[in-house]
Amino acid sequence: MWSSNRRKFITLGGALAALSACGFTPVYGPNGAGTKLQNNVYIQAPEEIKSNPVEDAYYLVRNLENRLGRSSGGEYRLDLALSSREVGQAITADSEITRYSLLGTADYTLVRESDGQIIASGDVENFTGYSATGTTVQTQASENDAHERLMVILADQIVTRLFTITLDEE
Numbered sequence: 320m321w322s323s324n325r326r327k328f329i330t331l332g333g334a335l336a337a338l339s340a341c342g343f344t345p346v347y348g349p350n351g352a353g354t355k356l357q358n359n360v361y362i363q364a365p366e367e368i369k370s371n372p373v374e375d376a377y378y379l380v381r382n383l384e385n386r387l388g389r390s391s392g393g394e395y396r397l398d399l400a401l402s403s404r405e406v407g408q409a410i411t412a413d414s415e416i417t418r419y420s421l422l423g424t425a426d427y428t429l430v431r432e433s434d435g436q437i438i439a440s441g442d443v444e445n446f447t448g449y450s451a452t453g454t455t456v457q458t459q460a461s462e463n464d465a466h467e468r469l470m471v472i473l474a475d476q477i478v479t480r481l482f483t484i485t486l487d488e489e
Contacts, residue, residue, distance in 0.1 A: 346482045353482050356395065358388035360429070365401040376401055378467050379425065382474035387481075395438065397477075400426040403469065408448065421465045422446045425473045429481060439484045443476035445469065 346353035362383050365376045379401060387397075402424050409418035428440040447469045449461035 351482075352484055356387055356481060358390050359393040360387050360395045360397050361390050361393050361432075362387070362397045363399060365399040365425075372466065374463075375403060375423070375466055375470055378470035379474055382471050383477065386474060386478040392432075394432060396430045396432055397481075398428040398430065401473075403466070417452045418448060418450050419462070419465075420446050420448045421462075421469050423469045423473055425477060427477050427480075429484075439481060441480060443473055443480070445472045445476065447472070 345351050362380050364380050376399075379399065383397065404422050406420045406422060407416035407418075408420050410416050422444070423446065424442055424444040426440075426442040429438045430436070431438055447465040449458075449465040451458045451461070453461070
């Protein structure tokens with residue numbers, strides 16, 4: 320039994336050594352992107368809201384602040400643009416839509432405030448779905464939940480991408 324555990328330990332040690340040799344740094348370790356960005360990013364609410372409710376912008380910013388911390392004047396600023404749209408997925412013979420997909424895209428730009436340099440930029444996209452077969456109240460609750468879930472997914476994708484960048488020392 321011990322030899323089996325020892326082999327796993329040695330394998331794990333070899334894998335960690337290989338990662339450290341290629342420049343792997345833990346996100347929240349010394350000089351990691353997570354440590355440098357935590358509570359140091361001012362998140363600008365999306366100014367450009369295309370065909371989506373204002374609540375989407377709120378949910379996106381709230382989730383980003385939960386992951387990155389809330390800052391009123393950090394070293395970095397995160398600019399956002401957000402769009403979403405609904406697409407009918409399941410249509411009955413009577414042309415009634417019973418299921419919707421909610422497609423969302425968020426463009427982001429991380430800017431260093433001291434010199435205005437763009438540190439990272441890109442876009443993320445994903446989707447969620449909801450059923451429209453219940454009562455009006457049930458359908459509305461499902462739609463609201465789908466919007467909130469989509470913003471959680473987009474925020475997580477943005478944060479993951481930001482944590483993969485290398486922040487140079489100033």
